[in-house]
Amino acid sequence: MSATVFLFALLCLNLTPCVSGGKILVWPSEFSHWLNVKVILDKLIERGNDVTVVTHSATPSVNISPASGYNVEVLQVPHTKQDIKDNLEAMLKYWTHEMTTDTILQASQKLKELSDTATNHNLATCRELFSRVDLLEKWKKEKFDAVLADPGFMCGELLAQKLGLPLILSLRYSFGHTLERLCGQIPAPPSYVPAIGSEKTDKMDFMQRLRNIIFYGAQDILFYLGPTFYWDPFYSKVMELVPRVSSMRCLVEPRALLLLFISVNVRFSRGGNVLVLPGEYSHWHNMRNILDELLNRNHTVTVLLSSSSPSINITQHERYEFLVFETPLKPNEMHSLSEQLINIWMQHPKPSRIRVALQILDLMGKLRDMHSTLCDAMLRNEELISRLSARKFHLLFYDPMFICSDLLAEMLGLPLVLSLRFSLGFSMERMCGQMPSPVSYVPVPPTVLTDHMSFPERVQNMISYLLYTSMFRLAAMSLDNYYTDPHFSTMISTTLFVFGLLFGVDVVNAGNILVMPGEYSHWHNMRTIVDELVNRNHSVTVLVSSSSPTVQHMRKEKFIFNVYRVNTAKEEADAVWKDFINLWMNDTATKFETVFNIWQVMSKFMIMTEDTCKGMFREDPWLSLRDSKFEVLLSDPMIPCADVMAHKLKIPHVLSIRATIAYTFERFCGQMPAPPSYVPAASLQDYMTDHMSFLERVENVRLYIVHSAFFKLSMRFTFDRIYSELWVSHSGKVLVLPGEYSHWHNMRTIVDALVKHNHSVTVLVSSSSPTVQHSRKERFDYNVFKVKMVKEEAAGIWSDFTNLWMDNKVSKFERFFLFRNVLSNFKRLSEDICRGMLQNKDLLHSLRESQYDVVFSDPMMPCNDLMAKTLDIPHVISLRLSFAYTMERFCGQMPAPPSYVPAVAIHDHLTDRMSFSERIENMLLYIIHSAIFQMNQWLLLQDLYTELNGKPTTMCETMGKADIWLIRTYWDFEYPRPFLPNFKFVGGLHCKPAKPLPKELEAFVQSSGDHGIIVFSLGSMINNLTMERANTIASALGHPKTKAFITHGGTNGLYEAIYHGVPMVGLPLFADQPDNLMHMKTKGAAVSLDINTMESKDLPMKPLDQAVYWIEFVMRNKGAKHLRVQAHELSWYQYHCLDVLAFLLSITALITYLCVKTSAFLFRKCFRKTRPDAKGQKNKEE
Known part of the structure; x- marks a missing residue:
């Protein structure tokens, strides 16, 4: 049922869009x-x-x-028109010239008169x-x-x-x-x-x-x-x-x-192909009205039903088609079960509840057997499934009276639309559709109760909910084994289509392109491309050295020359290239002379290469290139270090190349396969073709080996050293203060990524850390500072905290004392780490000498913010969340109105749609967790922070100076609420890398060379392609050669692309796919194309297009309610939680009043004095 979409039935009309x-x-x-x-x-x-x-x-x-x-x-x-103009001119004249000389009262009066006229x-x-x-x-x-x-x-x-x-x-x-x-x-x-x-x-x-x-x-x-x-x-x-x-x-x-300044075509539905699985009796009659309307709107309708249907007359002439599958059941058997259910419901007088429960349990067993028989007859009928697949339906419209309809939808890869009146106790709606149904004011059906219930009625309503929920779970459990049958668990096909192509797309918008050209004929070839780019309104900058013998950078061109100075003169560079050409053309030299000449030329090339690379990365040219914000680098491999430039500028890189000797560059750098058995090596003397004799193949292999060895040696002894120096020359130095346990594991992922980006990372950790294995050899450095506490003691403190959290058997009284002990231990642990870190002069001196660029920390590490302040460097915090967003609110100033932002607590059950009682609970959670947070600050850290800082301060004061907060979740998973610009969401850190591709696909991917691959998948929408393993898409998207993902907008593919960081091109076909891609498009992760109107031109969205887009978005969706926060649904006093505060204050005042009155009464009773004269009078009477 999880795939079922609870929508109004006519939403099935919203199929593939076709017109605007x-x-x-x-x-x-x-x-x-x-x-x-x-x-x-x-x-x-x-x-x-x-x-x-x-x-x-x-x-x-x-x-x-x-x-x-x-x-x-x-x-x-x-x-008149003149009246409006005169009033505006009067207002502008007064505002500009006269208002400054008037008093505030005079100005207010004059502006009021003018505004009243308007x-x-x-x-x-x-x-x-x-x-x-x-x-x-x-x-x-x-x-x-x-x-x-x-x-x-x-x-x-x-x-x-x-x-x-x-x-x-x-x-x-x-x-x-x-x-x-x-x-x-x-x-x-x-x-x-x-x-x-x-x-x-x-x-x-x-x-x-x-x-x-x-x-x-x-x-x-x-x-x-x-x-x-x-x-x-x-x-x-x-x-x-x-x-x-x-x-x-x-x-x-x-x-x-x-x-601000407010857009995709307005889309309407066209005739679709609808598969219907109907219910029986009145369910069928209700559904028929919808089917008639679908037919009136030119949709094709096919009704799938069993041969045992007791109420649907398939002989009656209808405008839609009946498709009948055979079952071993008879119509009278199904009718008999329906009658039994009605008799149990209607019997009078009502028997005892125990007897009714036994009757229902007996009937549930029969119904389970009936549904299992029907499901087997439908889902295990391969011929039927094949026929349905061939019909290419757009969706499945069904009544939940027919169990297993959702399984059929998964097998066919169809979206579900469910037609439902209600289920007993809203069980199906609540547990399958996640529909909220608060028992405090929503009466359980069927019932005589209304939403105005007294206290006994609400008790009755709660019991009914629990009863129907238990019955539904029992019924569901009886079918769970069927749903988890391995025969059906792999029915959802995932189709993958991988294209190792470079698409020639006509670019419409103007881009900013950096070009690093080769020399001689290489430049003349590239010049043709540059001219065409300029003709297409692109801004082109040609980066060239002052020693270039070919590129005439002094000439005026339609593009821009950016010349960087090098030590090599133009004549020297020209001489080196001529020596290389002479070496190639000289047939009279002996092999010894050839080797010697090659060595000399390579030495000159090495000097010139180093000079060229260092020249382009000098501070002035490098800063100007970085600030120019280029979008792509086009280069010729004849010029070294272009790939380093692309990496440093973080822009895509396009290579223009003819060929290298024995395809060494293409094979080793571009991973292009070139089997020597039939691919002749391009060499100094090319005489072989792809039709080679045995001796020619031997010679070809020899050429491959020689040139490969020469390429590797030249790379190692000339370019590798230069590249290594340049690669890290602009890297940063990061000081990491990690948390423990899962916090460190999450942070470790980021640390590994920083190392991969050639940053120098040092992890500062205490000797008592129970998690960080600082004795292991890693690609980053550990800096361990000594503390008094040993590792076992620190681990015990964290273990006590975990045990306190998870032990539900202790009483509240015991929990209070355990919490007090844990708090005391945490104070010792924090003081030990903070003093060991910030009172260690040698450590602080070495950290200052290292000149780190940033501190990256987890708040679990005490005094991490003080360290950033002490070193006076930027601070980045990695955080998942804190209870009731206390740290984010008090330290990060992130707004979190309790009226519609649920507090994160131990047991999360609140949403942004809260009733009055839930808002009371939410407010209490905010108050309690805020008090605990402030108490922890005051008891644990305030005095320590003041002492170590040298002046009064608090944790929130120093932590609030953090530049960036990295939140380890996706912001779109949160309920809509305001976020601050320095809170960045980085969810998915724990995800595992993709598995290797199958061998045949891996070979295909590698054959793409430098161009990479584009993954094209329509998921389970295509049924006539070879089925791949379930992880193939994730593996392909995780492959380093994947450049883009063409998708129909299915949810799974989108999230896989998000995880692997692959840009998407969307071709939404129907149902939820346009909406899914719309979300990705607004987040900048995808572009969406209309499959009916798309052209071979890319259409980037300009501000004007965005304005039109949002207007049409509102029209297409009949509003944009899902973009509004729930604050709109609250009155002003609800928004500010004044009703909750009033209620809490009333309760507090009432309790205080009762306590005062009770104490006064007890005080009078216990300490009342008896008058002496009354006591004496009593004795006298005796």
Whole structure:
């Protein structure tokens, strides 16, 4: 059931997109606002969208002529175009020249008068708009896809609400970020985010922050006063049929997609091929209505049913096709089981619950046998599966009354659409569809309860949930063995197609290209390519040495020359190349003379090569190249060190080459296979072909061996040393302070990657570390500092902590004392490590002398932040998370509103959709973990940090200075919430490398040479190709020669590509694939092509395309609700958790009151004094 998608049944119509063109209603503003929107409209019209602009008769900006390219609806207003212009000119004149001489009161009064005039103009337009009932009805019938509005001209959101359309706002900013904050829920802490209009930066002193907060407050007041006095009455009147909507802000908050400058074609479904597995009785009658509608929309429908169906008449003429498979069951047997179920349900009087339970258990066994028989008849019927596969269905539409439908979908590689009324206790929806169903207010079906339940009714509801859940699990367990049958566990085919090709793609956008040319004919050949690149509007820079004998860098060209100085003169370089040519052409020299001449030429080449390589990597030319941000390097291997340049600039590298002797360069560097049995070695005297005799093959092998040995020797003694020096010349020095256990294992992956990138890494570790094996020889260095504590004692402290965590048998009282002991031990451990590290003068001196570039640490290592501060170098933190995000919030200042961000706790069960009781729980978790975190800081580290730092400080103060926080998860796995720019998500560190490819595929991959391979896979969508092993795609994507991944957008392939870092080209076909690729596209990991309209040109997305893309995205998806945080669903007091705080304070006040009253009562009872006269009177009476 896990593959089942619980959607409305008609979503199955959303198949492969085929046509484009949407309808957009535009509510624009004036002047520059209109000019910005007009650019977007032009692009929308160019893409085939139908645009209608709604404006007024006094518009000074919008072109209302028929030749404008868009439809225009003009509203008649009482004011004129000149009125609007005069008001704007008056406002600009006052703002620019006169406002500085007025007092604040005078300026406020004058600006209010001018803004009131603009508001009255806006109100007049809005009144005319909503008085035109005929116009509104006309627009409803035209079925627009979205409203594009500018919030500078009010009522766009009101129009979208009236028409029931998604709303897109085009916005630059609002003063004080009021619109973005109060309507779009964008966080903008006034402590470091300057308000727009305040003319401040993010670095503010105390007085500036005070003014910034006051400015925010003033803008908020003005924003609230505007809607209250001008717009709220009008909005309430227009939306009187929707009582909840009473203000402008209420309309903007839940519906709008706010963009800076706000796009993929609007897609509609076409006829698809639908396979249906129906239920019986009323389930079939309900499903038939959907099938009829599918047929009306030109879809092809095939109904698959068993020969034992008791309610579906296959002889009745229908517009869809029946496909019947034979079963050993009879219709009357299935009908009898259905009757038994109804009789148990309906029997009267009701028998005892034990008897009913026994009847149900007996029936469950019979139903299990019936479903197993049906499943076997369908899934083990190879002929039937083959027929269904050949039909190439687009999806499977089924009723869960037929078990194993999901297995059939997996075997056919089809998406699932499920038609369901409900299951008992919402069991299937909750456990298979992950649908939340809080028992506190959702009554279990079937029931007579409502969502307004008393306490006894909620108890009854909880018991019913538990009962139905247990029954469902028992029923599921009876079929689990069937579902895990090995016959069906490998049914999902994974098809792989690998192309070892270099695609010639016509590039449309201009790129920035660096060229490192060869000499003589090599340059003339490359010059042709350079000219063509320039003709295609690319920016080309030719990097050439001052000694180049061929490249005339003093001439004026359409491209740029970047000349770096070398010690070798042009004449010397020319002489070396001539000596090489003479060596090649001289047939009279003896072998001894030839070897001697080769040695001399190679010596000269070595000197010239070293001079050339060091010249291009000198500081000035290197910095200019790095800052130019090239996108690709085109080079000739005749010029050395081009590959080092590409590596240093971190850009792709394209080689232009004819051939090398015996294909040595191609074979050893490009891994190109060249079997000497039939591939003749290119040599000084080429006379062999691929048709060689035995003696010629012997000679060919000899040539291969000689030239291979010569190539290896020349590389080793000339280039390897130079390359090694250059390779590490720009490497960094990293000081690592690791955590323990899994923290170190995660960090070790990053350390290995840094070493692979030729950085010098030193791991600073204490002698008591229980995890880091510092005595082992590694590719990085260990620096071990001595501490008093031994390894066994430190391991015992961590073991005690783990045992405390996992031991559920201890009482709370015992746990408190155990926690106190663990805290005390941690304090000793922290002090021991911190003092051993920061009070060791020799260690600090050696670390300073090493001049590290960065500290990379895990917060599990005490005082790692103090070390970075002591060494005064940048600090990078590696972190998974902390409970309730305490470290991230208090030290990293990452916002985490408890109203919709669930706290990470020991037992995670909260989501971003929380009920009132869950928000109370979430708030308590935040408070408790915050208190524990602050207590740990105060008890364990504050005094120690102050002592070691030499002045008062705290852990959060020093840790807050970290430059980057590497979070070991994917940000998109988190619930939508605000993140800070220095929090970077690096999930997947624990993943294992891909396994080697099969031999035949590995040989094919290696044959690609320098070009590499492109992996093309449509997963299980293709059924007529050879089935490979399950890990083949992952192995291919993990191969170093893989350059790109062409995918249909299946989830598994996407995540494998993410892990292996392979860029994707998407060809979405249907169902969820366009959406999957859309997510990858927005993250910059993929480009998506429409299989029906794609061309041989790549189309990178420009800012204008992004604007159009998001508009069409909203139209295609009928909104963008999934991009909005849940804060929109909360009222202002819920967002700030005021209701939770009020409840907690009330509980606290009540407990305090009861404690005080109880203590006072006990005090009076225990310490009340008896009056002496009363006691004496009593004795006298006796």
